[in-house]
Amino acid sequence: MMRAWILSMVLVLCGSVVATGLILKGDPGTAAALLAAFLVLAGVNSPLIFPASIGALEAQRRSMADGRPVVFWRPGCTYCMRLRIRLGRGARRLHWVNIWQDPEAAAVVRAANDGDETVPTVVVAGRPHTNPDPRWVREQLPPSA
Incomplete structure (x- = not known):
């Protein structure tokens, strides 16, 4: 921590x-x-901005169970910060995976981006989307309970 x-x-x-x-x-x-x-x-750049990261396998398991997107990110990434800030409180409803803390997550991102570790990469229903528009990501969230 x-x-x-x-x-x-x-x-x-x-x-x-x-x-x-x-x-x-x-x-x-x-x-x-x-x-x-x-x-x-x-x-x-503090952990206060981003929700707690989990591992790639755990995020994928949770996403299969609840239908929420998985966001692969890394600290210091301007585009990741933009996505997090523009999602507002809705960001807590996604599964966030720090690719610098999880080698498996970095491998998932490289596989989705022709060998590059381009983030944010958002996986929705098993399909990766690189640096998507925050409005689009918000639309992919399942309805609140």
């Missing part, structure tokens, strides 16, 4: 060091702006 926070912690630490240096040089305005930018980057 701690590994998921490493990038966010490094961004906060770097932002703090840069801001401290700028404050010591007498530029607190720029320091505050840069620190805010680093904090935003840390938040966007």
Whole structure:
């Protein structure tokens, strides 16, 4: 679990060091702006943005049982963040698989994308869709119970 926070912690630490240096040089305005930018980057790359990842096999098993799409993603991916943010609360109704944590997931994505690890790759009813429109993904969700 701690590994998921490493990038966010490094961004906060770097932002703090840069801001401290700028404050010591007498530029607190720029320091505050840069620190805010680093904090935003840390938040966007934190586990708070994405629902908890599960393994590829577990996601596929769950998807077969409940009909929900599986999203293969990786930290730092701009398109994955766009999909997650545009789905809003509906994102929690998908099964999210981090391809950097699961080698089987990375293999599934490579098989779907001619050997490339292109994410987000969304699997709906066994068919992969690379970087689909968030509205389309929302339409693929089964009705809420």
